[in-house]
Amino acid sequence: MFSTDNRTQRIVLALLLPFIACGVQWQFWQMFKPFVWFLFFPTIFLSSRIGGKYAGILSTAISAGLVVYFFIPPQLSFSVTNPNNYYSVLVFLFMGGLFSFTHDKLERATQHAATALEESRLANDRLTDSNRQVTLLYEKTLKLDELKTRFFSNISHELRTPLTLILGPVGRCLADSGLPVENRRDLEVVQRNALMLYRQVNDLLDMAKLEAGAMAMRYSKADLAGLVRFVASHFESLAEENNISFLIETPDTLENQVDQEKCRRILLNLLANAFKFTPSGGEIAVTLRMRNEMVSIEVRDSGPGIPEDKRETIFERFSQIDGGVERRFGGTGLGLAIVKEFVQLHGGTVAVSAAPEGGAIFTVTLPRFAPDGAVMHEAQEEGEEPFQCLAPLDTSHKRDESGSVVSPDAPLILVVEDNPDMNRYITSLLGTQYRVASAYDGEEGLAKTHSLQPDLLISDMMMPRMSGERMVRELRDQPGMDKLPIIMLSAKADDELRARLLENGVQEYLTKPFSDAELVARVGGLLAERRRTSEELRESEERLRLALDATSDALWDWDVRSGVVYRSPRYFELVGRRPDEGTPDFAFFTTTV
Structure with missing residues (x-):
């Protein structure tokens, strides 16, 4: 009859209940007599439940008044002759208040529970929506990761064909004993850098296979001791050239069941990493040991070591210790990541720690035997191909200002480039017309600029110790260096970087690869402009001097x-x-x- 959602109707009903109870009890009084409160206790209970605290209290007061007037002797009067009846009225009022406050608390608790339940439902809906979005993002990430893997795989395959077409003809030309010395030197530069690119392409292709889960294991019986000695032998000439003590400690033989090609790559990458970071006069040691059913390969160097906070991330893909434009060592950051992946494919572990005398220790632990059920293949022959790209870098071409063969009056150009091949390429390109000096990092370039006072500076952007950009800023802040023409070289086609360099006083910016003709033309243009400016300044000073004399x-x-x-x-x-x-x-x- 009344809507429970209507507050007013609920209060009206709560206040009507005492009168309804009074009418019913009056009608059947002979049956209920002498229990004056018989119907009124349920009444105030329901009133407080329906109308709330205040309606329950008011209903209790109304009920007490009706009972006193109609049912407590003398009837139809508010006077009370028996004192005990006062106690019954007080008990009734107390119970009515108790019912009212109790129902109010229950109502509030019910409302709080309903609110909490609704908030929980909304939170659950939001969580469901967030989970749905996370799922969509995850699926999108997987798709992008798959596209990235496919791209790396495709581009690696596409690069292998032109690299093969470069390395093949170059190799045939170098095999010709009648090849002129100058041509041989240029072709060796081509071969060395093509092999370096070939190794990086192989790293990308292997990483693409690993991400796609397509890298299969090819187990075979192998003498791991002989394999370690074979791989290490390819670094002996490099150790001799750099005056590095190279120690190899292995048993005579150690039969294992491994993937030989992957073990070669593990050793190759660890040793290449050690030689890259070990300075001249340092020490590198390779140790092979057997420990129960496992074998341990340890590569120790006396380089700068790896900071403790980098030891967990050094095996991540594209991770490098010395990132940034002033890093000392190149690379893609995939070598150690591939080591970890190949070791894990064998069911082994790889870890890095600090050497007691300084440097780093890389420890690889591999099972001696292939997993149960693994297919065994014929042992592979030891080949040269995986190690061709380790051909030691010919640094004998490093030259300085003393190597110039042109006129002593020719303009002097300082080339600041950390890559020896690129440095030699630029100096040989310009050396037929100008005097050329070389520097191999920003600090050396800054010092030689002051000592040689060149007419023009050509600098790479990314170099160890001091970047080209930082070198230019320091030059421009020093007296007498604000007019020196500068050409900046960079592998980054970055408009923001170009604008920043031009603001710092760089006259020209060339992106690698650049054409010989363009570099020669820009050098000639800047030197001609410098000569013209110097001549105008000289003439201006001469006119001033004549005016002073007159x-x-x-x-x-x-x-x-x-x-x-x-x-x-x-x-x-x-x-x-x-x-x-x-x-x-x-x-x-x-x-x-």
Whole structure:
């Protein structure tokens, strides 16, 4: 009859219940007599339940009044003759208040529970929606990861064909004993860098296979001790050239069931990493041991070591210790990641720790035997191909200003490039027309710029110790270096970087690879502009000097930058000195100004 959602109707019903109970009890009073509160206790209970706390209290008061008037003797009067009836009224009022407050608390608790339940439902809906979005993002990430893997795989395969077509003809040309020395040297540069690119392509292709789960294991019986010695032998000439003590400790033989090609790559990458970071005069040691059913390969070097906070991330893909534009060592950051993946495919572990005397220790642990059920293949023959790209870098071509063969009056160009092949390429390209000097990092370039005072500077962007950008900033902040023409070389086609370099005073910016003709043309243009500016300045100074000589006034001209002071003839007459007698020293003014 009444809507429970309507607050007013609920209160009205709660207040009507005492009157309804009074009418019913009056009608059947002879049956209920002498129990005056018989119907009123349930009434106030329901009233407080339906109408709430205040409606319950009011209903209790109404019920007490009705009982006193109609049912407590004398009837139809509010007077009470028996004192015990007062106690019954007080108990009734107390119970009514108790019912009202109890129902109010229950109502509030019910509302809080309903609110919490609704909030929980909304939170669950939001969580479901978030999970759905995370699932979609995860699926999208998987798809992008698959596309990236496919791209790496495709581009690696596509690069192998032109690299093969480069390495094949170059190898045939180098096999010709009648090849001129200059041509042989250029072709060796081509071969060395093509092999380096070939190795990086192989790393990308292997990583693509690993990410796609397509890298299969090819187990065979192998003498791991002989394999370690074979791989290490390819580094002996490199160790000798760099005066590095290279120690190899293995048993005579150690039969294992491994994937030989992957073990070669593991050793190759670990040793290449050790030689890359070990300075001249350092030490590298390779140790092979058997431990129960496992074998341990340890590669120790005396390089700078690996910081403790980097030891967990060094095996991640594309991770490098010295990232940034001033890193000392190149690479893709895939070598150690491939080591970890290949070791895990064998069911082994790889870890890095600090060597007691400094440097790093890489420890690879492999099972001696293939897993149960693994297919065994014929042992592979030891080949040369995986190690061709380890051909030691020929650094004998490093040259400085003493190697110039052109006229001593030719403009001097300083080439600052950390890659020896690129440095030699640029110096040989420009060395037929200009005097050329070389530097191999930003700090050396900065020092040689001051000592040689070149007419033009060519610098790479990314170099160890000091980047090209930082070198340019420091040069421009120093007196006399604000007019030096600078050409910056970079492998990054970055408009923001180009704009920043031009703001720092770089005249030209070339992106690698660049054409010979373009570099020569830009060098010639900048040097011609520098000569023209110098000639105009010289003519301007000459005109000023003639004007000073012609004047009848005592004038002098002081170049604050150079400290050179010129005086007119009238000046010497005024001070009473001849030009050959000298003049007051202006060094004090030069230093203070």
